[in-house]
Structure formats: C-alpha cells, structure tokens
Amino acid sequence: MADEKVADPGPLGLAGFAATTFCLSSANANLWHGTGVAAALSLAFFYGGIAQLLAGMMEFVRKNTFAAVAFTSYGAFWLSLYALVNFQKGLGTSAGVFLLVWTIFTFYMMIAAMKVNTAVFTVFILLFITFVLLTWGNWSAFGAHASIVKAGGWTGLATAVAAFYASAAGVINATHGKVVLPVGAPK
DSSP states (O other): OOOTTSOOOHHHHHHHHHHHHHHHHHHHTTGGGGTHHHHHHHHHHIIIIIIHHHHHHHHHHTTOHHHHHHHHHHHHHHHHHHHHHHHSSSOGGGHHHHHHHHHHHHHHHHHHHTTTOHHHHHHHHHHHHHHHHHHHHHOGGGOOOHHHHHHHHHHHHHHHHHHHHHHHHHHHHHHHTSOSSOOOOOO
C-alpha cells in the first residue's frame, strides 16, 4: 500500500494530462478547425503543466518512482511546449527534435507502465504511437506531413480518453472504497 501522507495525486496528474492532450490533439486532428490550440496552451501552463508537476512532486512523497517521474516529466513537457510556442514564437523546424525526445522518453516509460496496470499501460501505448506519428509528421528533414500529424491527433484523442478513464477510475474507486471502474492487473 502507498504511503498515505497525501491523497493519491495520480488521478489529478492523469486528468491534467488528459484534458491538455484532448485539446491539443483535437487541433492536430483538425477537429473544430484548429480551435483547440488556445485551450491547449492555457491548459498546458496550468493544468497539464503546473498541476501535473505538483502531482509528480506528491508522488515522490509517496515513494512512487514511476508516477513521480511520469507526472513531473509530462508536466515539464507541457510547460516547455507552452514556452516554445509563446516565447520562441512556435516550434518551427525544432518540432521534430522536440517530439523525438518525448518519443524516446515515452518508450521506456511504456515499458515500465506494464507493471502499473492495464489502464495506465494503455495510456502509454497510445501515447507512444501518438508521439511517433507527431515526430514523423513534424520532422523537417522529411517535410511536414499534415496527414501524419492528423493521424497523430486522432491517436492523441484516444490517448486522452484512456487517460480520462484511468483518472476517473482512481477518483471513483477511492471515493467509493471499492472497484467501480476496473483498471486491470499489472502484467
């Protein structure tokens, strides 16, 4: 059992990740004709960034290395994306390199996620596929591929849905004191 000095910050981290991913992925998928970008950037700073970073810090207190590294890192991802877009005036040709770093990180976190539960592992499988597609679609050496970015957007939406489910399961199961939404046993 986890150290109970603080409530489980996992559902908060997953919700911040899910909401921000949903908005940015809706823009990448060209859902609503790109209107998700402004929402994604606002969420990237506060909910995906700061709230997720704080969830990661609380996971360190609970001695949960996987969640601490995941939430702190993806919180930093959203904050750095916000900074790149707002302070550097867009990702430009650096998008592919930026995304490649996160593809590599997500790959080894996906391997570690196999030992968490099926819901979290599903989030990481979908996120890895999303990052592969977005990296490929934004890699300047290959030329921009809008259709691949769009596919990454749709996969990102699936990632967001999986993360919302994992977050909801954490909140609902803890609140009810029993399994209402199953998350699946670790592998």
